[in-house]
Amino acid sequence: MDENRKIRLGISIGDLNGIGCEVALKTFEDSRMLDFCTPVIFASNKTVSFQMRQLKLNVTFNGIPDASKAIDNKVNIVNVWKEVPRVDFGQATKTGGEYAIKSLKAAVEALKKGDIDVLVTAPINKNNIQSEDFNFPGHTDFLAQELEGESLMFMVTETLKVGLLTDHVAVKDVSAAIIPRLIRDKINTIEKSLKMDFGIRKPKIALLGINPHSGDNGVIGKEDDEVLKPVIKEMADMGHLVFGPYSADSFFGSDGYKKFDAILAAYHDQGLIPFKTISFGQGVNYTAGLSKVRTSPDHGTAYEIAGKGVADESSFKEAVFMALNIFKHRTEYQELTQDVLKKQRLKRER
Template sequence: MKETGKIKLGISIGDLNGIGCEVALKTFLDSRMMDFCTPVIFASNKSISQQKVELGLNINFNGVKDASQAVEGKINIVNAWRETPKLEFGQATEEAGKFAIKSLRAAVQALKQNKIDALVTAPINKNNIQAEDFKFPGHTDYLAQELKGESLMFMVANSLRVGLLTDHIAVKDVAEAITPKLVRDKVLTMVNSLKMDFGIRRPKIALLGINPHSGDNGTIGEEDDKILKPTVKELFDQGTLVYGPYSADSFFGSGSHENFDAILAAYHDQGLIPFKTLSFGKGVNYTAGLDKVRTSPDHGTAYEIAGKGEADESSFKEAVFTAIQVLRNRNEYMELNKNPLQKQKTKKAS
């Protein structure tokens, strides 16, 4: 982030036939949002104009060729394509998938070049984005390839934070995918993110079991006893405050999650079902562990309401605020943890 000026927030537009454009534009209908950041949407003037007319939104924007030309106080549109894709609200078309990828690639390139400070991604359809040169099950996997660091899918809503050991893989592959190394890497990535991105000095983490009742001492599978328990002990002995594995079925219902700064679930639905039940519409998907900040709303394309003007922008707005706050926390953390010798050199130079 630059020393002066507002945070330049990039937005990839997602599936044009879904609600991505709608929630993004509705978020910035509130002009007060411009006090927090300068939005830069990667799409095209024609596509955004088409969405604006179809949705009946009274909103103005500023077209630019490059994110570096974005103007503060305005909604900036980077023209990432010249074509005019066919708009078919509610339909999962190959064309919509192609332009979702174009938007994402343009936004990530700008992020890597520091032309934007952070990225918020609108929802994509995991089926129609697949192509010969783009074979990723979702945003997280693509960002993990393009950006530096160890990625962690981290769902956040105020003090509720749920990360995943495994994310977009089939349930039948979960147990085999979970290794001591994976557990160590994900726990330490979560710890570092909680410190750097959320300002928690001594994070306390709960790990959920793989099997029902965490295996019942091997009666219902041995993975919890052979993989999770020894790895948790190893990490704890090294000074990491990680506990478990806990039986997932009663963990959230009993309120146990309130005793921890974050929870690490074994697989996608084990973590996201309780998370979305407790926070739907206010939750944010944050890709932790990377050298750049990326967030997204906690919902999908919502084809069933696309084009009707009914989409609620609350989660997208939360994604914007989370990206801004994480970036500020991270910058503050980096400043406070600079090399002492470097600080001395800076003082002498001044």
Template sequence: MKKEENIKVGISIGDLNGIGSEIVLKIFEDARMLDFCTPVIFASIKTMSFVKKHYKIDINLNGINHINQAVIGKVNVLNCWKENVNISFGKEDKTIGEYAIKSLQKATKALKSDEIDVLVTAPINKSSIQSDTFKFPGHTDYLNQELEGNSLMFMVNGGLRVGLLTDHVPVKDVSKHITTKLIEDKINTVHDSLIKDFKINKPKIAVLGINPHTGDNGVIGNEDDKILRPALKKIKEKGKLVFGPYAADSFFGSNNYQNFDAIIASYHDQGLIPFKTLSFGQGVNYTAGLNKVRTSPDHGTAFEIAGKGQADIGSFKEAIFTAIKIFNNRNEYAEISKNPLLFSKKKI
């Protein structure tokens, strides 16, 4: 296994008019962070020097043109473009969106070729990134195309882990997307991630219902009875510790969530509202189910405070630590799996 300081953490810079660049430089202003990883920021030394000057951040940046030039103990900035970028903090701008995608694409390419070990993505503006060549609603869908596996949005904060059956889907279309196959695929992804990425040997997973009160025996919709319950029964019969469906309105308020290693919500707001209420500012968005490790903070571009020096670094810092921890856990799992005798003696 790599020593932590040798783990290359690639950082896509996100929307430069947002708070991402501020947060990234503030995090690595603390030199102790370089004991945990070697950062490679995908942007340009000109751009990051402008950000550094704007926020008066005391940090030394090491501009490089190739990843193999990255230096341990330094904050490396890979030049992804040469020209000056016109940054207007707080404004939505298609041109800035193009730079966000250029950074993401180059970082993803480096991740695929093992030039970096993990990827941490700064927030993008979903409107600014749309173009004829990039038509994804966000990072997760793009990475699912580029990396092997079946992606799942997995929100993580300590022992609280919330996955989603459907993510960026309009509420009116949620029930159309939830099929037996989708339920099985997502639960399998969460189950495998809990074992390999979080070292939980026999994970317990709770699933929230699709309709209010899980349908009240068909009075408020029949999707829970006709799709969700039969699917969960089938999965249980295969030996997985899966429970539910639970009524979502009381599940978190009753602290029932603390009895499980992960909770799977049926749709975006059903899972993310309670997650962010319980952990905002410290939560991490982890893309489970891929052959590479990618994390991001649990917040967006925050245009309303961009450029003002008010951004909180907590979530992004946790995203970096979580990526490193998952990378190490995966490597340890792979090593142990090669030796059945060692596997039987050591708790995963």
């Protein structure tokens, strides 16, 4: 990255019929946001202009052919397409899904090339994005393929961080999916992220049980005793600050989560229901463990309010700030790691 320019923040536009474009534009309608980064939206001038007219927004933007031409102190629009796709606010259409993926793929390619530094993804619809060219249940799985690393769905605020052992997996398949190797990998990924992305030197991690009451010593289920507990002990013996499994029904209500830097939930709803209840729309969906930084607001396309101009951009704005902060933490961590390695090398050479 050129030290003379601001962090370039790429934005994939999401479903054109949802609120993605609205919350992105509202975020940068406040020109003070340009003090923190240079936004690069992957869509087209005509698409963004249409959305602004419909939503009565006023954002001055700069159209560019590719992200490498982005200008600081401007909202930049990469013209990914020239045509004018049909927009049907509030409807799940094939066109809405096609252009969401066009935007996403262009943004990820720019991220891989280094033309943008971080990526914030606006919400997509997991049904209308499916095609022969895109067969993934969501952003996370696609990004895991495109960006090297072990991906982890990580829902975060400043005070609450919840990762998932399994994310978009049917409840009936959860137990079979949770095997020792998966648990070790997710613990390692979440621990590394807490150190590298959030500046926590010795992370303390809690694991939630798979079954009600963590199986009640095998009465309700044996997975917690036979799968989770041995791995937790193994990791703890190796020096990791990992604890559990804790009964999920009382863990958040008793404020037990405040004693830990992160919580690793067994499955999607076990982690996301308490997270979204506590965070009140201020949360961010972060894909930890990848070679690049990607965040997203913690809400969906919100078809029911799309096109009405009433969407709250708070979570999207939090996703922007979270991406910038994580990028800075990573840069500092890498510099510190390089200094340590250099000192070790010099010491060996003496």
